[in-house]
Amino acid sequence: MATEKVVTVRSKYCDFLERDVELREWRVYPSADFLQTQGLTYQVRRCACTGAIDCNMKGITCRWAFTNPSNDRS
Numbered sequence: 335m336a337t338e339k340v341v342t343v344r345s346k347y348c349d350f351l352e353r354d355v356e357l358r359e360w361r362v363y364p365s366a367d368f369l370q371t372q373g374l375t376y377q378v379r380r381c382a383c384t385g386a387i388d389c390n391m392k393g394i395t396c397r398w399a400f401t402n403p404s405n406d407r408s
């Protein structure tokens with residue numbers, strides 16, 4: 335059975351919010367038998383920043399806030 339984990343991939347100070355934020359991935363780890371056939375350790379379901387809601391509310395575009403996939407402010 336697959337399991338899901340939230341992993342912090344980076345911590346940084348973001349100039350747009352003027353505070354520390356974390357960039358997180360929601361990873362799905364497939365069962366061991368599936369791993370052997372696909373050669374994968376995990377798949378990323380989604381990525382988000384702990385400041386994503388604030389950036390959405392302020393109209394700040396960033397792929398980590400789901401507001402612009404081509405604008406990576408990480």
Ligand code: SF4
Nearest residue numbers: 348383385389396399
């Ligand atoms: S979503 Fe992007 S712009 Fe907003 S705090 Fe995170 S890294 Fe900074």
